[in-house]
Amino acid sequence: MLDPEQTLFVYELKGGVPPAFLDLEGLLGVWPEAHYTYLFFTSPAEAILESFFQQHPEFSLTRHYQMPYGQWQQLAAQEPLIIDRFSIITRQQSVELMPGQILLWIDPGVIFGSGLHPTTRGCLRALSQLYAEVRPVSVLDLGTGTGILAIAAAKLGAEQVEALDLNPMAISTAAANCERNEVRDVVRLIRADARDHLGNAELLCVNIHFDFLEVFFDSPVLCNYRWAIVGGFLKEKLARVRELLPSCAKVKEPVLEEKGWITLIVETEASE
DSSP: OOTTTTTTEEOOOOOOOOEEEEEEETTEEEOOOOSSEEESSSSSOOHHHHHHHHTTTTTTTEEEEEEEEHHHHHHTOEEEEEEEEEEEEEOOOOOOTTTOOOEEOOOOOTTTTTSSSSSHHHHHHHHHHHHHOOOOSSEEEESSSHHHHHHHHHHTTEEEEEEESHHHHHHHHHHHHHHHOOTTTTEEEEEEGGGGGGOOOSSEEEEOHHHHHHHHHHGGGGGGGSSEEEEEEEGHHHHHHHHHSOEEEOOOOOOOOEEEEEEEEEEEEGGG
């Protein structure tokens, strides 16, 4: 875990998140948003990014700034973050849980998936809702980030969870979080491109960039799962996502929405 006083050098880029970002020297973490991507370094990286932009002119730097790590992760807050039945802490502390509450101890570093972003919150709510009705035994979490959804699924009762991410920093962060939450015997972490490892599971969790969703849903692969939880896109893309869903899939209504971000619970014909 980084010291809250550690200075982060943050670069805001307009464009997607190409795999080449993972090989940038000194890169600490990547945080995708709606139309921008934030790159985190522990030292200035202007020269490194200048070389990258020369090779990839489709990406541009919109701004950059410095901030303490504690400010980025809002570690000053002492109270746990409550999302549905989950109580989330980012550092070890004494927590009094209400009956039925589940504790998640997630140290995100600068990897996406702390519970602060509406897409993560929506997926956690969707998991809680789904497991209140059914109990998927096996789960595949694509783009696991900090491992928060995989860990939540394990604590809700999943017996086998595969969690994928291409980013090696995400895999190491998720591994540490699985240890903290004592679910390493349930969660298997895999460094791989999600498109190359779609696996077999009852439940698919995918909280990832819309560009990937667009490619992913433009295929019948979703029909291999009984249920899917889908996040990572804005309300303006909802109609397009519905359009892309294969005929085997049915969206559970109403959809979950927070601050314009959408999360879907999808059932397929395999669940009937």
